[in-house]
Amino acid sequence: MSLLQLGQTLRGRLGKYTITKQIQDTVWFARNQANETVVVKGVQGHPRVENERDALKRFQHSTTHLRPLLDEVQEPAEPPIIILKYLEDNLLSSSIKKTLNRQELKYVARSILKALKVLHKDKYVHTDVKPDNIFVNYKQGKNRFSEIQLGDLGGCYPADSSIARRGTPVGAAIWSSPEILMETPWNTATDIWSFGTVLISLIYGGDFNLFRPRTVPYGHEEYNLEVLKQQFRYFGPFPGKYQEIAGPETVLAILYLMHEIPQSQTTPFIRTTEREVSLRDKLFIGKIMMLDWRDRPTARELLEDRWFEQD
Known part of the structure; x- marks a missing residue:
């Protein structure tokens, strides 16, 4: 069973995101409220997503060469889910x-x-x-x-x-x-x-x-x-x-x-x-x-x- 379903809406601190496509087991594309594509990552029972979130919070303001964290999902609250910038x-x-x-x-x-x-x-x-x-x-x-x-x-x-x-x-x-x-x-x-x-x-x-x-x-x-x-x-x-x-x-x-x-x-x-x-x-x-x-x-x-x- 996939963690997220197509059409599901996620609520972040800064906006809402609707899942449009699953890319990998733990990666999806979604649309934000401006209808732009963003990348969604979430995984159950593994620290990878928190790790990426914490590293990006620490470093992304020092360089334009790390793919940035755009938002953190609050609903659903578990497991940790992050919103990242989409690149082509x-x-x-x-x-x-x-x-x-x-x-x-x-x-x-x-x-x-x-x-x-x-x-x-x-x-x-x-x-x-x-x-x-x-x-x-x-x-x-x-x-x-x-x-x-x-x-x-x-x-x-x-x-x-x-x-x-x-x-x-x-x-x-x-x-x-x-x-x-x-x-x-x-x-x-x-x-x-x-x-x-x-x-x-x-x-x-x-x-x-x-x-x-x-x-x-x-x-x-x-x-x-x-x-x-x-x-x-x-x-x-x-x-x-x-x-x-x-x-x-x-x-x-x-x-x-x-x-x-x-x-x-x-x-x-x-x-x-x-x-x-x-x-x-x-x-x-x-x-x-x-x-x-x-x-x-x-x-x-x-x-x-x-x-x-x-x-």
Whole structure:
């Protein structure tokens, strides 16, 4: 039984909303009193919606690059239901329709980093940066995007929360950092890895993901391990100093990877042909995709990188 029904009216603090369409299990479209489309989110028995509400209340006034909270539903009072801004599309769908040109790529990259910079300044981690969580509005012109907003903050946690300190797996494996896949403590640097993964995917276009396993299907018990192997193949090896922050089990996992994929079988990303990825892009991506999270630049540092001035 769906939480909300088509035609149902919700009363918020600021207005009334009529459900018009269900998009996912916990997401609907609705019309507000001005007959504009808005996004409705509600879920029973899970803190995701409250989490997103609280994060947006805290951060949305500091940046235009987070999809904003518009209202909170008061009737029905339970479970928590929020009203979010509607955008025309997401980046996954945009990239499948047409690969981004240089101007679009830089505009998107800068927008995502601006959103992350705001979260990371207060040591909050998004944990689920991926193309289908980045929302877009369109316009005419060389850059077809008028607006880029990072959404879905339901998994946004402080870096000092127990979930981060315990190394609880979060997000989608193919966009996740090595530290998340190895279930070791994670922090804001994990979002930087995910940003790099998104950037690679946008350069190639379509539904491309460099780390998608070719040997096992999604849901297979070794799926995460195969993603980790792909990361190691393109951006390994782990530096020796990684053992300063890794427990004995993690060190064993890394030794296993090194044994499974000897240097002769790695395919370093920097060796990708110029025809596929330009040298400037490879160098920029190389700074981001560091297996040791301590070596990754911050969102603020990346925004100041010369890569944005090139072309």
